[in-house]
Amino acid sequence: MTDPNAPLEAAADGGTAPPATRNRRTALTIAALLIAAGVALAIWAISISFVAPEGQNVPVTAPSTTAATTPAPTTTAPSAAPDETPAAEASASPDLPAPAPPVEGAPVIAAFAVQPETAVCPDERDSVVPLTFSWRSEGADRAWIGVATSDASVQPTAEVPTATDGFTSISFACRDADQVFTLTVQGAGGTVSRTIAVTRDLG
Template structure:
């Protein structure tokens, strides 16, 4: 009977005595918190060790609620501000630049051709007694800016009353003769170009007998 009573005493918990080996709920929570901190610290230290062995940059831990920065390092190490827009290329507006010279108007008038030289080998002709005779004449002339030329007798515009169409320049034209029946005569060279016509006249007279 004594042995059974002792066994019942061992199996029967003592409600008035707190088991020293069993931790209280408050102490259990403290132990769990400390254990969690130690585990987190171990993970962070392991990550730093891995990144340091690989030569890479340390891993930044993301903080809840923090926004990403507006600027960050570029691949070359230069700080780039993403909030500053790139400068746009624009043409130079230098006020000192000289303006281009204005082109002459397309409808500018064209100058009329000129006759620098028009002359006969003589201006006085000696005729024989017979009034039906003729004396040859030699003419020389030159022109500038002309496209056509005419020579005429007894006219002021050879293009209207031509004796013949002639070269623009010559050192000796001998197709015209002086008629001795005339006391005097005029010979005209007229040239024509884009700017109009120009005439020059030579007067030849018969010498008195």
């Protein structure tokens, strides 16, 4: 009669292992191979993600460095300039001198006339036509008359009285088609000018 413990003793003595034990070892071996294949596949997928389409390696540290340094100039440089410019303008504006208000009692040229208003010239060479000026001013201390100027006090032809009915020291030069004469008077309230034009008529 066969002893029930015989298979166990045969296994212990180096005999052939039972089928159940062999199946369990085979399953463990297959599982280990599957796990190893999964780990290898995961490592391969991670390494592929860092390869550029052209086959060149993508630097891992470059994006982080660029992202860290790019915002720095935009946050510091623009903020300083707008804060300093208004401050400089605000501090400089009070130092500017205010425009002087107009002084009361400025002189007035009440009348300014010339005769003739059209100079009849025999030719346009060296001929001249005598002119007679008259004017009247109020509140003026000094007066000047000038030719081809807007301010006779700056470019005077002569210093004249502040009022007259017959000033004949200036003539019309026929070589010019027309001439502009300016009377400028000056008083405590400032300087005032007035102009009059004489045209030429070739007779």
